[in-house]
Amino acid sequence: MHLLLHFVISYWVPLVCAVVIVAVLPLVAGYIVLMERKVMADMQARLGPMRVGPHGLLQPIADAVKLLLKEDIIPDEADKAIFWVAPLVSVTAGMLAMSPLAIGPWFQIADLNIGLLFIVGISALGIFGIVLGGWSSNSHYSLLGALRSAAQLVSYETAAGMAIVGALLLAGTLSTREIIGAQNDYGVWFVFAAPVGFFIYVVASIAETNRAPFDLPEAESELVAGYMTEYSGFRWALYFLAEYTNMVVVASIATTLFLGGWLRPFAGTRAFDFLNYLPSALLLGVAGYCFYRAPKQPVKIQQMVLAAVGALILLVAIILGAPLVAPAGSMIANLKAGLHGAFWFLLKVGLYIYLFMWLRFTFPRYRFDQLMRLGWQFLIPLSIVNVMGIGLALVLHRQFGWSHWTAFPLTTILTLGVAGLLGAAGEKQEKAHAVVGEEV
Amino acid sequence: MIPTSHYLFLSLGLFTVGVIGVVTRRNVIIILMSIELMLNAVNINLVAFSRLVGSAEGHAFAIFIITDAAAEAAVGLGIIIAFFRNRETLLGDEMDLLKW
């Protein structure tokens, strides 16, 4: 007992962070689903969920309640132990992967020496949840969907890893906190120094999380939700949660590594200090919009809820803005780094997830063999060339004394040239295959 | 501080279990898995000694062993798949094409 108390007291910050993440993540995942439905509706010129709560804001809660109340169906011939364990493996892997992430300068569960590699490794373990789930459902479609999905994940994991290695060459460390520190030292986010790496990572991460246009394993028209077919009610909700958690993890890795983590845009230059007011300004704008729309809601309760939401956002805006106007050196002013850092991080993660959704509703789905060809014959060679290119740029900069501004764009252009060659070769092969298909 | 000999005994136990698996089971996939167990036991041994001495050479060798195990598992499974297509069996007893 005494040992437990000692443990809690010395490790209370990581414990609190861990509890917050585990408690908040399902809610956040639910709201990402709502965001997706709203974005989908917006791109399809309609309105999305509007009924539950004002503008559909309480929809995730309704969904969660519905899923909890559904009947838990277990297929007859299924291997019960594995059926029970498979969603747990996916969710656990997803949540474990959130631990080395530094959401703000103060909000991190564990600053591992090998943080980034740890996240990649644990995401690799998440593949098991999918495979075991498909297997234990004892149905051909589930198994096929699961194996296809696992094959896709394994293929793009290599490409994603190599893209990460490319940016790691610039950072020089695997610890998430120090990577952001390195970006601060460089003065420029790594996305500008390694844009090809960022592009590869975006594509690979879309494939890693089974999102469109790479979502063949779970496409509704293809395999009836693939490995998730036989899961109903809360088990399905766990898989769903795992998928959206993976999306958040992948977005967080991209933000940490490429987009500068918790740094404000142009963090080093004093001339852009007015950007410090951006968080509060943005949130004030959103709160104002809430108050503006509140009286126009049809039902009285929805008016009140929307007004409450507006008040909440106003409160957050005030909390964010207070350190800026408080006298320097006081306790409130010292909160600035933590709060603003967290805001910028979450904003970037949100933008990256919006990018995912944007791509989902724009592009048609890839066929499975096209998907595999893209992964193995285009992305992996390109990522290897990217690593070589960044290495070359670093050598040019450090040994031969070229400046940043000449070395990196040069290698980027070279890598893009290789990408063009690979793309042309891929198209020629695709045409050859198509012709053969016609003749047969 | 856990004395090094404890790690040695653990790795010995794992190795013995692996040997039992290889020698006793009929299914070749389980034999392959037992071989992986044995390789892991050796890895534990290497890392324990490397920790004792304070150098990283044990780590490097362990990485080579892991790489090797990956290659061998891939080729072994390829052989098993090829054999399975021919004979439809997974048991070591029935793979007797080389018997006179």
Next chain:
Amino acid sequence: MISAVLVVTRRNIVQSAIFLITALLATAGIFLQLHAEFLFIVQVILYAGGIMVLFVFVIMLINLDVSLHQVQFNRQWWLGLVLALALGAQLTVAIAVGRSGLPLGEPVPATMLEPSTELVGKVLFGEYMLPFEIASILLLVAMIGAVVMAKKKV
């Protein structure tokens, strides 16, 4: 250790594979205890995340229903067991007797170690560069071999 024993005794191959995964993760945990962080994560990524996925793929693509009803153990299982235990006993005696004789001093204090990743990197790219290159060629050969083996028509 327990999962290792379960690996070799299960009738269902899928359960064996799952226990091997837990055994590998346990080994990774031991690496972490020995302050070998890089090896821990390499074990998780390569072994548990790569090799075991391969195993599980193959197990699922091969029909298992027949094998569940077959005899699981060799006809000579008792002989194998005896020999393996004899080997184990011999090695146990060797370690126990030599334990006091070997100069097993105190391990280096953990605070004096550099981060394991840097150390391994230095050693791998410094002294052991040649084995590193040879390992990559080995992997290439193994890849080509595996692809050729598993093709339908060579």
